[in-house]
Amino acid sequence: MRSDGSALSLKRWWRSAGFAWDGVRHVYRTQANFRIELWAALLALACTWWLNAPAAPVILSCALVLGLELLNTAVEAVVDLASPAVHPLARVAKDAAAAAVLVASVGALGVGLVVLLPPLLGRLGG
Numbered sequence: 001m002r003s004d005g006s007a008l009s010l011k012r013w014w015r016s017a018g019f020a021w022d023g024v025r026h027v028y029r030t031q032a033n034f035r036i037e038l039w040a041a042l043l044a045l046a047c048t049w050w051l052n053a054p055a056a057p058v059i060l061s062c063a064l065v066l067g068l069e070l071l072n073t074a075v076e077a078v079v080d081l082a083s084p085a086v087h088p089l090a091r092v093a094k095d096a097a098a099a100a101v102l103v104a105s106v107g108a109l110g111v112g113l114v115v116l117l118p119p120l121l122g123r124l125g126g
């Protein structure tokens with residue numbers, strides 16, 4: 001859709017945010033992985049608050065995983081549209097997009113272990 005290039009307008013921003021929210025809802029409905037990652041992120045944030053741990057790395061890690069899962073779904077949709085038949089390049093695109101989510105998830109797990117595990121052990125140890 002063409003943008004008219006006019007000055008920043010709250011109405012336009014609100015409309016764009018609505019499209020983005022539609023995207024999030026679609027991915028939540030259709031992608032089990034996104035639902036798991038979202039609930040894991042909420043659990044990690046709740047633990048961060050409970051343990052009084054630094055929130056910034058946890059928030060950034062969660063946002064990275066969820067954002068890349070949204071992009072992964074976008075790549076899958078575009079690849080299915082452009083190449084419904086099996087093609088080696090379609091495979092590369094889908095596998096690389098999935099790998100991006102995997103790398104971010106492993107990183108987020110590492111952040112969780114480094115940031116949350118020591119205070120958790122401290123709490124459990126009394």
Ligand SMILES: Nc1ncnc2c1ncn2[C@@H]1O[C@H](COP(=O)(O)OP(=O)(O)OP(=O)(O)O)[C@@H](O)[C@H]1O
Pocket residue numbers: 031033076083084085086087088090091094095098
């Ligand atoms: N058009 C295609 N050409 C070649 N390989 C494909 C194609 N579509 C899918 N694949 C291969 O099959 C794998 C799974 O594809 P699929 O679209 O089912 O993704 P998925 O990870 O199962 O997605 P979803 O999250 O929707 O379950 C891809 O990672 C890729 O290796």
